[in-house]
Every structure is written in structure tokens, then in C-alpha cells.
Amino acid sequence: MKKSKNSVQGLIGLERFTRFGVKTDKAELAFFSVEPTNISVLSATNIDVKIHHLMMLLSTIPDLEILALDSCECFDSNKNHLRKRLEKEQNEAVRKLLQADYDFLDEIQVEMSTARQFMFAVRFRRE
Known part of the structure; x- marks a missing residue:
């Protein structure tokens, strides 16, 4: 049964939930939750290295979106x-x-108070 365009799902184009996210009429979004290491105990040099490695990794993934959440x-x-x-x-x-x-x-x-959570969303477009 096809969703009505007047429903919330129809208005945002949501087709169904998938194992890792949602599938819309334009793309599939997969979400990954990451809880980073507590960097407050690391030296400034180690923090710089971790940030650089993460930047290099993330720059290789096209259409990556990042959400930073704080539950405090x-x-x-x-x-x-x-x-x-x-x-x-x-x-x-x-x-x-x-x-x-x-x-x-x-x-x-x-x-x-120092706990952070990050959500990575990868958009897979229909091709």
C-alpha cells in the first residue's frame, strides 16, 4: 500500500526503515553512532594526531554528514x-x-558532562 502524499511519511518521501537507517524516494541514509575516546586525558600532541587521522578518514567519504549531540x-x-x-x-x-x-x-x-556522541549519516543516492 502506497503512503499518501498528505501523510508525514509522504511529505518527507520516507519509504521504509532499513537495517541501518531510512530509505526515502531520493536516497538511503545510513546512520552510525560513535562515542569517542575521552580526549581530556590525552596530551595536546595526541589530540592533534587523533583529530588529523579522523579528518583524513572523513575526507575520503563523499556525502558524509555529521551530527554532534550532547545529552546533558x-x-x-x-x-x-x-x-x-x-x-x-x-x-x-x-x-x-x-x-x-x-x-x-x-x-x-x-x-x-564530558560525554559526547556523534552520528555519522551517509547518503546513498539511487543510481
């Missing part, structure tokens, strides 16, 4: 929500659970 922004809104709930909550048992959730988010936010 979600922590702030979740912590704000929990803080507001704590201010309004009357039940002491629920307050303890909310505080435990808030403390947990605070703890893992510190651990993930």
Missing part, C-alpha cells in the same frame, strides 16, 4: 521538573523518592 541538556529540564515536584509534594514517601531521583540525576550528570 536533558538533565537540566528533568532536574527542574523534579525540583518543582519536590516543592509541591506533601507525601513524605514520594518526596524521598523524588529526592533520590534528583540526587541520581545530579550524580550521573557529573559523570556525563
Whole structure:
């Protein structure tokens, strides 16, 4: 059954999901998630070498698109929500659970403050 052009899938040309991404009416996009080494512990020379090697590798791949993501922004809104709930909550048992959730988010936010994720999208055009 063909998707209607009035649907979201029809408007963006989405045909189907594939093993590594999506297939549209114009191309197939494959996505690859990469979590880099923690470079904050490396010397400046080693960082320069890693950046140079990555640049050389990526320059050989045509139609490569890169998305850099930082998941830290979600922590702030979740912590704000929990803080507001704590201010309004009357039940002491629920307050303890909310505080435990808030403390947990605070703890893992510190651990993930330097965590970065990159998504590489490769566009395979129909030929």
C-alpha cells in the first residue's frame, strides 16, 4: 500500500526503515553512532594526531554528514521538573523518592558532562 502524499511519511518521501537507517524516494541514509575516546586525558600532541587521522578518514567519504549531540541538556529540564515536584509534594514517601531521583540525576550528570556522541549519516543516492 502506497503512503499518501498528505501523510508525514509522504511529505518527507520516507519509504521504509532499513537495517541501518531510512530509505526515502531520493536516497538511503545510513546512520552510525560513535562515542569517542575521552580526549581530556590525552596530551595536546595526541589530540592533534587523533583529530588529523579522523579528518583524513572523513575526507575520503563523499556525502558524509555529521551530527554532534550532547545529552546533558536533558538533565537540566528533568532536574527542574523534579525540583518543582519536590516543592509541591506533601507525601513524605514520594518526596524521598523524588529526592533520590534528583540526587541520581545530579550524580550521573557529573559523570556525563564530558560525554559526547556523534552520528555519522551517509547518503546513498539511487543510481
